[in-house]
Amino acid sequence: MKVILAQPRGFCAGVVRAIDIVERSLARRDGPVYVRHEIVHNRHVVEDLKAKGAHFVEDLAEIPDGAVTIFSAHGVSHGIEDDAKSRRLRVVDATCPLVSKVHKQGQRYSSLGRTVILIGHAGHPEIEGTLGRISGPVYLVENREDVANLDLPDETPVAYITQTTLSVDDTRSTIEAVKSRFTDVIGPETRDICYATQNRQTAVRDLCQSAEVLLVVGASNSSNSNRLREIGAECGIPSYLVADGSEVDPAWLAGMNVVGVTAGASAPDVLVEDVLATIGRISPIEIEILDGVEEKITFRLPPELLEAS
Ligand code: SF4
Numbered sequence: 001m002k003v004i005l006a007q008p009r010g011f012c013a014g015v016v017r018a019i020d021i022v023e024r025s026l027a028r029r030d031g032p033v034y035v036r037h038e039i040v041h042n043r044h045v046v047e048d049l050k051a052k053g054a055h056f057v058e059d060l061a062e063i064p065d066g067a068v069t070i071f072s073a074h075g076v077s078h079g080i081e082d083d084a085k086s087r088r089l090r091v092v093d094a095t096c097p098l099v100s101k102v103h104k105q106g107q108r109y110s111s112l113g114r115t116v117i118l119i120g121h122a123g124h125p126e127i128e129g130t131l132g133r134i135s136g137p138v139y140l141v142e143n144r145e146d147v148a149n150l151d152l153p154d155e156t157p158v159a160y161i162t163q164t165t166l167s168v169d170d171t172r173s174t175i176e177a178v179k180s181r182f183t184d185v186i187g188p189e190t191r192d193i194c195y196a197t198q199n200r201q202t203a204v205r206d207l208c209q210s211a212e213v214l215l216v217v218g219a220s221n222s223s224n225s226n227r228l229r230e231i232g233a234e235c236g237i238p239s240y241l242v243a244d245g246s247e248v249d250p251a252w253l254a255g256m257n258v259v260g261v262t263a264g265a266s267a268p269d270v271l272v273e274d275v276l277a278t279i280g281r282i283s284p285i286e287i288e289i290l291d292g293v294e295e296k297i298t299f300r301l302p303p304e305l306l307e308a309s
Pocket of ligand 1: 013014015096099194195196265
C-alpha cells in the first residue's frame with residue numbers, strides 16, 4: 001500500500017513555542033508550574049508535560065496565590081488576565097502571537113467605534129479569549145445564516161475578525177455574507193486565518209488528488225484538525241480523524257491502494273509515526289512525501305524566558 005504524507009503537516013510555530021514555554025518554565029525550577037487549559041489541543045502533549053511536572057487546570061481558582069501560571073496558546077480574556085494579576089500569579093503568556101494579533105485588531109476596530117463581528121466557533125477557548133478582549137459591541141457568527149440573523153441595522157458600521165484555525169473557504173463565504181449584508185464594512189480578508197492553517201488545508205486538498213482515503217492525526221477538540229478532516233470529506237474521499245494508531249480501523253483501508261496521512265497543528269510527529277506503524281501492520285507500506293510549502297516561521301519566546309536561557 002502506498003502512503004502519501006501531506007507537506008506541511010503537524011506542529012506549527014505557535015504550538016512549538018507554547019510547548020517550549022512550558023518546558024523552559026519547568027526547567028527554571030521556580031516552584032510548581034500551572035497551565036490554564038490544555039497548552040495545545042493534544043492529549044499526548046499534555047500527558048507528556050504532566051509527566052515532566054506541569055499541573056493543568058481549567059480554572060485559575062485551582063492555582064495557589066503567587067504560583068507560576070502559563071496561559072495556553074489559545075489566549076485568554078482580559079477578565080482572566082485581571083484575575084491572575086489580583087491573585088499575584090506569575091504569568092507566562094503562551095498565547096500564539098497570531099492569536100494576539102487578532103485580539104489587537106478586534107480592539108482597534110472597536111476603538112474606531114465599529115461593531116465587531118467575530119467569525120468563529122462558539123465555546124472554543126480562542127473565541128472565549130477574543131470575545132473577552134474587545135471592549136465594545138461584538139457579535140459571534142459561525143456561518144452565512146448567522147450573519148443574516150444578526151439583529152443589527154444594515155447600515156451599522158461593522159468590522160469583522162476571524163478565529164485563526166477556520167476553514168479558509170467557509171470563512172471567505174461568511175466574509176462575503178457580511179460584506180453583502182452591511183453597507184459599511186472593514187476587515188482583513190482571510191489573512192487572520194493563520195499561515196499554518198492555510199498551508200495545511202492547501203496540502204490536504206493536494207493530497208486528496210491522489211489519496212483514496214484520508215487519515216488526519218489530531219485530537220477531537222482540535223479545531224484545525226477537524227477542518228482538515230472536513231476538507232478530505234468535501235474532496236469526496238472517506239476521511240477520519242484519529243488520535244493515534246490505536247484508533248485506525250483496518251476496515252477503512254480494505255481494498256485501498258493509496259492512503260493519505262496528515263496531522264493537525266497540535267499533533268506531534270510521534271503520533272504520525274504511530275499511525276504509520278499501524279498501517280504497516282495491516283499491509284506493507286511505501287511512503288511518499290508530497291511536495292509542499294516548507295515552513296520556516298518561528299516565534300520569539302517571552303522575554304522573561306529568554307533572559308533565563
Ligand atoms: S495554528 Fe496558527 S494561530 Fe494556532 S497556534 Fe499554530 S500558528 Fe498560532
